[in-house]
Amino acid sequence: MQPWDPATYVDQMAQLLQLPLHPDHRAGVIENFARFLPLAQQVLEFPLPPTVEPDPTFNPQP
Amino acid sequence: MTPDPPLLGSADGFAIARAVRQGSVSAQAVVAACLERIRQRDPQLNAFTAVLEASALQAAERLDRQVAKGIPVGPLAGVPFAVKNLFDVAGLTTLAGSAINRENSPATQDATVVARLKQAGAILVGTLNMDEYAYGFVTENSHYGPTRNPHDLSRSAGGSSGGSAAAVAGGLVPLSLGSDTNGSIRVPAALCGIYGLKPTYGRLSRAGVALLAPSFDHVGPLARSVADLALSFDAMQGPDPQDPVCARRPANPTFGQLGQGIQGLRIAVADDYFLRGAEPHILAGVEKVAQALGAQQTVRIPETERARAAAFLITAAEGANLHLHHLRTRPHDFDPATRDRFLAGALLPASWILQAQRFRRWYRQQLQALFQEIDLFIAPTTPCSAPLLGQEKMVIAGVEVLTRPNLGLYTQPLSFVGLPVLSVPLRESGSLPFGVQLVAAPYQEANLLRAAAHLEALGIPDAWPA
Numbered sequence: 001m002q003p004w005d006p007a008t009y010v011d012q013m014a015q016l017l018q019l020p021l022h023p024d025h026r027a028g029v030i031e032n033f034a035r036f037l038p039l040a041q042q043v044l045e046f047p048l049p050p051t052v053e054p055d056p057t058f059n060p061q062p
Numbered sequence: 063m064t065p066d067p068p069l070l071g072s073a074d075g076f077a078i079a080r081a082v083r084q085g086s087v088s089a090q091a092v093v094a095a096c097l098e099r100i101r102q103r104d105p106q107l108n109a110f111t112a113v114l115e116a117s118a119l120q121a122a123e124r125l126d127r128q129v130a131k132g133i134p135v136g137p138l139a140g141v142p143f144a145v146k147n148l149f150d151v152a153g154l155t156t157l158a159g160s161a162i163n164r165e166n167s168p169a170t171q172d173a174t175v176v177a178r179l180k181q182a183g184a185i186l187v188g189t190l191n192m193d194e195y196a197y198g199f200v201t202e203n204s205h206y207g208p209t210r211n212p213h214d215l216s217r218s219a220g221g222s223s224g225g226s227a228a229a230v231a232g233g234l235v236p237l238s239l240g241s242d243t244n245g246s247i248r249v250p251a252a253l254c255g256i257y258g259l260k261p262t263y264g265r266l267s268r269a270g271v272a273l274l275a276p277s278f279d280h281v282g283p284l285a286r287s288v289a290d291l292a293l294s295f296d297a298m299q300g301p302d303p304q305d306p307v308c309a310r311r312p313a314n315p316t317f318g319q320l321g322q323g324i325q326g327l328r329i330a331v332a333d334d335y336f337l338r339g340a341e342p343h344i345l346a347g348v349e350k351v352a353q354a355l356g357a358q359q360t361v362r363i364p365e366t367e368r369a370r371a372a373a374f375l376i377t378a379a380e381g382a383n384l385h386l387h388h389l390r391t392r393p394h395d396f397d398p399a400t401r402d403r404f405l406a407g408a409l410l411p412a413s414w415i416l417q418a419q420r421f422r423r424w425y426r427q428q429l430q431a432l433f434q435e436i437d438l439f440i441a442p443t444t445p446c447s448a449p450l451l452g453q454e455k456m457v458i459a460g461v462e463v464l465t466r467p468n469l470g471l472y473t474q475p476l477s478f479v480g481l482p483v484l485s486v487p488l489r490e491s492g493s494l495p496f497g498v499q500l501v502a503a504p505y506q507e508a509n510l511l512r513a514a515a516h517l518e519a520l521g522i523p524d525a526w527p528a
Contacts (some may be wrong), residue, residue: 009409010406010409013407013409014240014405014409017386017408017409018390019386019389019405019408019409020390021389021405022394024391025393025401025402026403027407028398028401028402028403029405029406029409030406031402032402032403032405032410033406033408035406036374036375036378036406036407036414039371039372039374039375040370040410040414042367042368042369042371042372043368043372043375043414043417043421044413044414044417045372045417046365046368046421046424048371048404048417048420048421048424051421052420052423052424053280053420054416054419054420054422054423055277055419055420055423055426
């Protein structure tokens with residue numbers, strides 16, 4: 001498996017979203033996206049049973 | 063009656079309202095002194111983006127006529143206040159710290175909480191600087207300039223409610239409103255040396271407030287006394303059908319509970335994550351507050367670093383989604399400090415966000431269990447005092463990290479689960495201020511305010527204007 005390249009992902013996802021990345025901004029976007037990677041890894045590696053629902057409209061005391 | 067401008071620079075809203083109600087000072091004199099203070103001090107601080115001189119003086123005149131006729135006036139009668147410029151103010155364009163929003167039409171009505179403060183007699187004198195779209199912790203806004211810390215003009219006031227904190231800490235107004243998504247009331251309150259209250263998520267209406275990340279956005283007051291936090295919080299409480307997440311529960315007035323002290327409150331210090339990485343003077347402040355509140359036990363909140371990571375992801379995704387149209391069509395008009403983060407946030411996979419939202423429920427369950435055992439816990443607000451303006455990096459626990467995101471190290475995991483938090487200001491003689499967070503179970507703001515009032519009575523906090 002080839003090493004994952006954030007630049008390729010950023011370019012393709014931006015294209016999919018019809019979000020043009022100006023050449024002046026592209027490097028900063030890739031840098032910021034790369035900062036999200038270890039955060040996502042932390043969240044994804046935590047085992048959650050399927051009984052735990054998402055909480056997008058948050059209620060602090062159900 | 064002759065106003066006493068030096069007193070008005072340092073008096074809290076409670077004292078001002080009492081004097082106005084008693085007729086010992088006129089609201090017009092209070093507002094005139096406040097406007098003069100803004101004229102003198104704001105050119106250095108850059109806290110204000112608009113000053114509403116004419117309407118403030120008119121409101122003060124109306125209030126004075128009511129007092130003269132013996133008509134009852136509210137608990138905040140004549141108290142000048144200002145709001146972060148993401149709150150709608152009728153007749154003003156709501157900037158939300160952006161250049162893009164300058165093109166919007168003026169708001170046609172006040173945000174609910176602004177209207178409620180006015181109804182309580184408070185007088186709006188202006189709007190305040192912030193990070194663009196509230197996405198930051200430093201208020202170094204490329205469109206409107208940086209807001210400077212009143213304690214040291216070379217340093218940051220914190221953010222994103224930096225103008226709200228600097229205006230209060232500098233003695234320009236006794237009371238302001240800010241918003242807090244990941245720490246944006248608590249961080250600037252701590253760095254500027256004043257009190258900041260982030261109530262429970264949904265406790266105060268966000269109707270008429272420009273949002274950053276809707277599932278985390280809170281609004282709340284910043285002030286130099288606990289009484290002012292309580293009076294303003296009470297005035298703003300209550301359901302609001304205009305805000306889909308505003309709690310449908312009756313107001314629980316807190317001001318009358320301030321004298322109850324800490325009797326019966328089980329108080330602990332959060333250890334582990336919350337005691338790692340802060341500078342020694344911050345940890346000494348936590349210890350000082352713990353001693354004053356008689357907190358002898360510690361509690362460990364599991365997986366807090368992961369909670370912060372999840373909060374980062376959700377904020378980025380929700381924030382980017384709100385601004386997607388402008389990110390597509392006019393990215394050059396964003397502040398460079400927010401643009402690339404917003405753009406990157408638009409690209410996050412849905413699975414990451416859903417997993418973060420599921421983790422959020424799990425983390426909330428841990429906190430709910432904790433609050434079966436205790437009523438309140440103590441944690442630092444920021445790992446350090448105010449950084450220099452433009453300071454890109456700082457050292458936390460021996461590791462060099464980026465300054466901007468890490469100012470929210472201890473605040474972000476708590477707003478992630480919507481807990482009410484009050485940042486108490488501390489300062490050692492001659493040094494920069496910092497803050498300590500008091501954290502309670504959902505909807506238990508009264509416990510926070512009681513504990514803060516107890517500390518205030520002991521003389522532990524220092525919120526004297528710079």
